[in-house]
Amino acid sequence: MASITFITGGARSGKSSFAQRLAEAQSGKPVYLATARIWDEDFAQRVKRHQDDRDQRWQTVEEEKNLSKHDFGGQTVLLDCITLWLTNYFHDCGYQLEEALEAAKAEWTQFAEQEMNLIVVSNELGMGVHPENEMARKFADLQGWMNQFVAAQADTVYLMVSGIPVKIK
Incomplete structure (x- = not known):
């Protein structure tokens, strides 16, 4: 079973930077597991920024x-x-x-069975503005339920607040 550190917080709260520092402190050759699909040019630029933050130690x-x-x-x-x-x-x-929730939980369960040191970044959507349309509300629910599922399995959980990691588990 994986040793899991779960890091959640709002947009631009410092989640990824903190997670990278943790990974680099724990390994000389960490793996960056990127899950993004490139939906548009703005998103491509966000991915590029994240790539530029990592040096040659990283395997992507x-x-x-x-x-x-x-x-x-x-x-x-x-x-x-x-x-x-x-x-x-x-x-x-x-x-x-x-x-979507059933499929994601099944895949996560299989993935987390591996013996690895896993640092997971996620967004905390439920602390923001109430979504204005049904699809956005469904996704916020999906995100919240999946965050709970992963956090329950995690050994350590951090909430990022303005670049400051607050350990909550």
């Missing part, structure tokens, strides 16, 4: 959904991020909340 693995197909045994892995990974499930499941 890009995987939109099927995390468990990769063997990370014995490695330190930074999964960035659960939110983008869930977006892929939500989209591919036709925006069906229950179907």
Whole structure:
């Protein structure tokens, strides 16, 4: 079973930077597990910024959904991020909340069985403005339920607040 550190917080709260520092402190050759699909040019620029933050020590693995197909045994892995990974499930499941949650939980369970040091970044959507449309509300629910699922399995949980990690578990 993976040793899991879960890092959550709002947009631009410092989640990824903190997670990278943790991974680099724990391994000389950490793995960056990127889950993003490139939806538009703005998003491509965000991905580029994250790539530029990492140096030659990092190995990058890009995987939109099927995390468990990769063997990370014995490695330190930074999964960035659960939110983008869930977006892929939500989209591919036709925006069906229950179907996406079931599929994501099943994949996560299989993935987390690996013996690895896993650092997970996720967004805390439930602390912001109430989503204005049904699809956005469904996704916020999906994100909240998945965050609870992962955090319950985590050995350590941090909430990032204005660049400051607050240990909550």
